[in-house]
Structure formats: C-alpha cells, structure tokens
Amino acid sequence: MGKLYGLIGHPIAHSMSPMMHNGEFKELGLSHHYQAFDLSPEQLEDGVEAMKMLDIQGFNVTIPHKVAIIPLLDEVEQEALDIGAVNTVYKQDGKYIGTNTDGKGYLLSLLTLLQENDLENKKVLVIGAGGAARAVAVSIARAGVLSLSLANRTLEKAENLSSVCNSYTSANAITLQEAEAELHHFDVVINTTSIGMSPHLDRMPLSVERLNEGTVVSDLIYNPLETKWLKLSKQKGAVTDNGISMFVEQGALAFEKWTGITPDRQRMRNAVLKELGGYSC
Structure with a gap:
C-alpha cells in the first residue's frame, strides 16, 4: 500500500x-x-x-x-x-x-548557471527582503559567496536580513537606488519580489541600464516564463533564468x-x- x-x-x-x-x-x-x-x-x-x-x-x-x-x-x-x-x-x-528546501533548491539551480560552480568568488545582489528573499539569501550566505548585498524598498527589512546573513558571509543592505547605480559591480542579480508578475507585465524591479554582459540574472517569477526584466537583461548579454x-x-x-x-x-x-x-x- x-x-x-x-x-x-x-x-x-x-x-x-x-x-x-x-x-x-x-x-x-x-x-x-x-x-x-x-x-x-x-x-x-x-x-x-x-x-x-x-x-x-x-x-x-x-x-x-x-x-x-x-x-x-x-x-x-x-x-x-x-x-x-x-x-x-x-x-x-x-x-x-x-x-526549508526553497533556499537549497534555489542554490542548486543557481550553480548550474555558474561556470565551474565558483560561487565563492561571486558578488551577489538579492532584490527583496520577504520570505523568498530570506530563503535565497540565507542559503547563498551559508554556501559562501564573496559578498552579498540586499536591496529592498524598506531598508530596515534588508538590514534585518543582512544581520542574519552576516553570520556566514560579508553581507550589507543597500537601497534600490544604490543597487541600480552599482549594478555593474555584481556577478549575480536575483529578483525575489513579485514585480513583473502577470498581469503587471511592464513593471521591473530595477533598471538594467548598468548591467554587465555575462552577469547571471535570475527572476523567481515564472508567470510569465520570461519577464520584461529578464528579456531586457538577456538583450544586454546576461545569462538568465526564471523561477521554474x-x-x-x-x-x-x-x-x-x-x-x-x-x-x-x-x-x-x-x-x-x-x-x-x-x-x-
């Protein structure tokens, strides 16, 4: 049975x-x-x-x-x-x-996008500070990265999450405006918010104007399968992946x-x- x-x-x-x-x-x-x-x-x-x-x-x-x-x-x-x-x-x-398999699951999916799985040499930006962000950020921090930045509309929430992540790696909280200005410094950029999810297809969590070619850009959304943010990032030469x-x-x-x-x-x-x-x- x-x-x-x-x-x-x-x-x-x-x-x-x-x-x-x-x-x-x-x-x-x-x-x-x-x-x-x-x-x-x-x-x-x-x-x-x-x-x-x-x-x-x-x-x-x-x-x-x-x-x-x-x-x-x-x-x-x-x-x-x-x-x-x-x-x-x-x-x-x-x-x-x-x-909690959310964070571990994300980490495994991220490693498939990185050459030689060299996470420890990466500067990572996580957008958001809600439940999904906590799972992703904590698991990435525990796995070990060069640095982890957390950007959120409410900076206090990002600061609270960074204090947890600081137990495992170098983590800091920044504003969304700072994240946009410093986007070219990051090797991995992850959107954990619902911004861009159907039916609000024209919205984006950040501008990708300063995104470097070859950056890994990940969006936890999978409805639509490719958000406007991922599409524009791909046009800039990024390696992209959705939430599936x-x-x-x-x-x-x-x-x-x-x-x-x-x-x-x-x-x-x-x-x-x-x-x-x-x-x-």
Missing part, C-alpha cells in the same frame, strides 16, 4: 505541486499519493494534528503557514530557523521535522527527503512547463 504525502496552504487550488509529485510517483511505479489540503490560518493547528492522525509521511507548507507552523512541529532544522520559515515537513522516528528551476529543485529535494529516492528533475521540469504552456511532449 502506498504512502500519503501532501501540501497545506490557503488558497491552494492553483498549486502545481500535486501534479508534479503525483506524476513522478506514477513514472517511478510508486503507489504513493500527494494531496493538497486547503487550511485557513484558523485551521492550521487542528490540520497538523489531522496530518498526524492520517499518518501522512511528509508534506509541503506554503503561504500563509510557513512561519506559523514552526511552533507546531517537533523539531526544526537550523537553516529553516535562520530563514524563519518551513516549506517542507518530513517524518523521522515518529517526529514531524521542519526544513527553483520550483522544481525545491520539490525534488522534498521528494528525496520523504522517499530517499532521487526523482528525474528534467521530467518534473517538463511536466511543469507543459502545465504552464511552455512545453509539449
């Missing part, structure tokens, strides 16, 4: 995670099932107890529960505590343990945590792209 896995969040109907995970279970000949559970904030505590009663072996956590779930778990890994959010829960020795890589990698890491099996990442990516209308078998 197969095992049950899941996803909790609110709203949840738009999620592609069930399609991605159930598709991979089927391809691997596993009788497991991944189910989405729509839980309002008021239902979260009872929902976690219900997950235990159903003997769910692991589950993903999405908005708005990534922070609120922390005190409801038996243990939380240090990186997730640094990020301040949990997106994956796995069962070990009867305990529900929280981790991170989505697939974080899902694959959760899959491995739950099952001990390494899924076919390209197959998972193709499934997501097909669902988004960017790929056909």
Whole structure:
C-alpha cells in the first residue's frame, strides 16, 4: 500500500505541486499519493494534528503557514530557523521535522548557471527582503559567496536580513537606488519580489541600464516564463533564468527527503512547463 504525502496552504487550488509529485510517483511505479489540503490560518493547528492522525509521511507548507507552523512541529532544522520559515515537513522516528528546501533548491539551480560552480568568488545582489528573499539569501550566505548585498524598498527589512546573513558571509543592505547605480559591480542579480508578475507585465524591479554582459540574472517569477526584466537583461548579454528551476529543485529535494529516492528533475521540469504552456511532449 502506498504512502500519503501532501501540501497545506490557503488558497491552494492553483498549486502545481500535486501534479508534479503525483506524476513522478506514477513514472517511478510508486503507489504513493500527494494531496493538497486547503487550511485557513484558523485551521492550521487542528490540520497538523489531522496530518498526524492520517499518518501522512511528509508534506509541503506554503503561504500563509510557513512561519506559523514552526511552533507546531517537533523539531526544526537550523537553516529553516535562520530563514524563519518551513516549506517542507518530513517524518523521522515518529517526529514531524521542519526544513526549508526553497533556499537549497534555489542554490542548486543557481550553480548550474555558474561556470565551474565558483560561487565563492561571486558578488551577489538579492532584490527583496520577504520570505523568498530570506530563503535565497540565507542559503547563498551559508554556501559562501564573496559578498552579498540586499536591496529592498524598506531598508530596515534588508538590514534585518543582512544581520542574519552576516553570520556566514560579508553581507550589507543597500537601497534600490544604490543597487541600480552599482549594478555593474555584481556577478549575480536575483529578483525575489513579485514585480513583473502577470498581469503587471511592464513593471521591473530595477533598471538594467548598468548591467554587465555575462552577469547571471535570475527572476523567481515564472508567470510569465520570461519577464520584461529578464528579456531586457538577456538583450544586454546576461545569462538568465526564471523561477521554474527553483520550483522544481525545491520539490525534488522534498521528494528525496520523504522517499530517499532521487526523482528525474528534467521530467518534473517538463511536466511543469507543459502545465504552464511552455512545453509539449
């Protein structure tokens, strides 16, 4: 008999995670099932107890529960505590343990874009200071970079995040105006905000006027598949990537945590792209 896995969040109907995970279970000949559970904030505590009663072996956590779930778990890994959010829960020795595969997933996707994976020699700029920024920035800082700059509309939030990252690397907070002026100094530029997401297709997080050729420019958005910001960056000679890589990698890491099996990442990516209308078998 197969095992049950899941996803909790609110709203949840738009999620592609069930399609991605159930598709991979089927391809691997596993009788497991991944189910989405729509839980309002008021239902979260009872929902976690219900997950235990159903003997769910692991589950993903999405908005708005990534922070609120922390005190409801038996243990939380240090990186997730640094990020301040949990997106994956796995069962070990009867305990529900929280981790965060968002940052690790992003890091793996970023390394594929860098020549010789030389992250330690890179000057990185992260735009934003919300939940996604925390996952990306903390994981990059823990992996080791030459320097990490955090730019946000509210400088105080960037300063708070930089104080966490400073435990692992040289990090500082700058304004968006400073980021634009100094854009040519960075080797990697990452947008973690929703600026440019459909339907606001004409908006951009920063001007790319001072962007150097060969810079890696990454946008966590994947609707549209190529934002205006990525398109203009590519025209400037940048190496670009959208948010699908991170989505697939974080899902694959959760899959491995739950099952001990390494899924076919390209197959998972193709499934997501097909669902988004960017790929056909």
